[in-house]
Amino acid sequence: MTPHYTSETLLDYLHGALGPTADRAVLTHLEGCADCTRLFNEEATVTEALRAAARAEEREFPSLVKARVWDAVRREQPSVWMRLRSRWTPAFVVPVAAAVAVAAYFGTPVLQSAGPSTITASYYLDEHNAQTTQSPLGPSVSPAVYTTDGSGAATAASYIDTADAATLDDAAGARR
Amino acid sequence: MRAVSFSPGLVILVLGGLNALAAETPAPQSAHHAAPHRAVPAPPIAGTDGRPLIVAAAAASSHVSFVGQMSSIRSGTSQALAVISKIEHRAPDETRRTYLAPRALYGQFVISRGAMSWDVDSNHKRVIVTENRAAVDPVAVVDDIALLDGNYRAVRTASDDVANRRTDVVDLVSRYTGERAMRLWIDVDTHVVLAKEAYHGDGSLAWRTRFDDIRYTDDIPEQAFTNAVPPGFSTVKGRSYQQPRALPSSVPDAGFSPITPKYLPEGFSLVGADVSAVSGVRNLHLIYSDGIRTLSLFENSTNRAIDFGGLPSHTTRFEGHEARYVHDGPTTLLAWREHRLAFALVADLDLNELVAIAISVVP
Numbered sequence: 001m002t003p004h005y006t007s008e009t010l011l012d013y014l015h016g017a018l019g020p021t022a023d024r025a026v027l028t029h030l031e032g033c034a035d036c037t038r039l040f041n042e043e044a045t046v047t048e049a050l051r052a053a054a055r056a057e058e059r060e061f062p063s064l065v066k067a068r069v070w071d072a073v074r075r076e077q078p079s080v081w082m083r084l085r086s087r088w089t090p091a092f093v094v095p096v097a098a099a100v101a102v103a104a105y106f107g108t109p110v111l112q113s114a115g116p117s118t119i120t121a122s123y124y125l126d127e128h129n130a131q132t133t134q135s136p137l138g139p140s141v142s143p144a145v146y147t148t149d150g151s152g153a154a155t156a157a158s159y160i161d162t163a164d165a166a167t168l169d170d171a172a173g174a175r176r
Numbered sequence: 177m178r179a180v181s182f183s184p185g186l187v188i189l190v191l192g193g194l195n196a197l198a199a200e201t202p203a204p205q206s207a208h209h210a211a212p213h214r215a216v217p218a219p220p221i222a223g224t225d226g227r228p229l230i231v232a233a234a235a236a237s238s239h240v241s242f243v244g245q246m247s248s249i250r251s252g253t254s255q256a257l258a259v260i261s262k263i264e265h266r267a268p269d270e271t272r273r274t275y276l277a278p279r280a281l282y283g284q285f286v287i288s289r290g291a292m293s294w295d296v297d298s299n300h301k302r303v304i305v306t307e308n309r310a311a312v313d314p315v316a317v318v319d320d321i322a323l324l325d326g327n328y329r330a331v332r333t334a335s336d337d338v339a340n341r342r343t344d345v346v347d348l349v350s351r352y353t354g355e356r357a358m359r360l361w362i363d364v365d366t367h368v369v370l371a372k373e374a375y376h377g378d379g380s381l382a383w384r385t386r387f388d389d390i391r392y393t394d395d396i397p398e399q400a401f402t403n404a405v406p407p408g409f410s411t412v413k414g415r416s417y418q419q420p421r422a423l424p425s426s427v428p429d430a431g432f433s434p435i436t437p438k439y440l441p442e443g444f445s446l447v448g449a450d451v452s453a454v455s456g457v458r459n460l461h462l463i464y465s466d467g468i469r470t471l472s473l474f475e476n477s478t479n480r481a482i483d484f485g486g487l488p489s490h491t492t493r494f495e496g497h498e499a500r501y502v503h504d505g506p507t508t509l510l511a512w513r514e515h516r517l518a519f520a521l522v523a524d525l526d527l528n529e530l531v532a533i534a535i536s537v538v539p
Contacts, residue, residue: 042300045299118455118481119455119480120483121482124474127474128470129507
């Protein structure tokens with residue numbers, strides 16, 4: 001049995017970046033491996049969402065689309081290597097190096113600002129909306145809530161107006 | 177054709193409570209829904225008493241089955257979100273909502289049965305199972321109507337046609353300001369609410385729902401409400417929303433002394449409280465209502481700021497505190513920290529109103 005493929009390999013496969021032999025091997029494996037197929041579908045969903053948003057070329061594409069993109073982005077857990085590799089560009093390295101130099105010069109308050117884990121805004125909005133649905137005079141539209149657990153992490157409420165912030169660039173930035 | 181089926185238990189309890197409120201004499205307020213003492217006479221509005229229609233409408237879905245298509249609009253500060261969905265409802269408490277638009281939601285559907293709901297997300301090949309006990313609390317429904325009755329006058333103002341059905345148009349008018357807060361279109365025959373509009377204090381539309389078409393029938397295929405997980409789909413446990421504790425029995429112990437606001441908009445009163453743990457933090461949720469609108473105040477004793485993620489949050493200041501807020505359609509979330517507590521206010525209210533409440537939390 002062929003070992004399972006990593007998300008990096010599946011992403012390369014998805015983007016057509018593998019050679020013919022490797023490409024064929026991945027395809028054959030996917031046809032018989034449910035786990036890898038599931039992982040591949042997740043990667044494909046993120047990619048397709050980003051592509052669809054880019055194709056739309058809307059100045060302000062619908063909040064729900066952006067919420068879904070953000071939801072997918074946040075649930076995705078790229079490997080350390082992926083993060084390092086994607087960040088290693090001049091556009092990123094130069095300002096980061098400058099920031100590190102400034103931080104080293106002025107001390108460490110910036111590094112100390114990293115606090116404990118936080119509670120997401122969508123958690124509060126979900127809890128509030130859950131209460132409003134009990135009212136017979138409420139909006140009666142159960143929003144498609146993307147909160148999948150009680151941890152408060154990795155959530156995105158569907159009705160959040162993300163027009164000003166959740167651009168495609170922002171989403172891509174979050175992935176890096 | 178009107179499809180009607182009666183079931184005992186919950187329906188009887190709801191109807192019993194609601195019928196009491198439909199009496200000619202003003203309904204008595206429950207202990208924790210004290211009658212507003214600052215009420216001033218609102219200017220008279222032409223029309224007849226619409227309260228019996230409201231009471232009938234609140235109970236209609238528990239004994240009427242139907243299939244229809246609904247359009248919903250939630251209006252934000254600069255844009256609006258429209259959702260179109262197909263609704264299949266079988267009395268007393270089974271509903272399937274299949275999203276038709278926007279495209280990002282197309283094909284996704286949610287099946288709810290009582291407190292449980294199954295959100296079938298075909299894009300991610302998963303089913304999210306959520307429990308919301310607050311949504312099926314018959315006592316809460318009765319209390320809501322009682323609170324509504326204390327703060328709003330229901331006035332039948334006109335007749336209209338919605339989805340080719342004859343409706344009574346009922347306005348809910350604030351007893352304090354005389355302003356219309358909500359308008360409902362209630363089916364003359366079945367009392368199902370075919371359209372609703374809610375308004376901000378300045379008269380602008382906050383949200384509306386409207387059936388584009390509706391057909392009353394009991395003949396809905398059983399498979400429409402099956403919660404069987406489709407092949408190849410994973411099951412994900414979603415959030416579990418607890419039924420809030422009725423007050424004033426007691427505020428649940430959150431591990432710190434809760435602080436309540438000294439100021440609330442006219443008609444709002446504390447109706448429930450709950451404590452939940454999120455990210456290891458015990459969060460107190462105080463719930464206020466005026467019968468139509470709900471206001472949530474969250475408190476916890478950590479030093480953690482709210483993570484707004486990619487949401488377009490903004491900064492405001494009051495009494496030396498820096499606060500962050502974000503708009504979610506007609507809903508606003510305001511978060512700040514003071515006295516070593518983290519607070520979050522959520523409501524369909526203007527920011528100025530939320531700030532006024534926030535200032536009064538720790539005066």
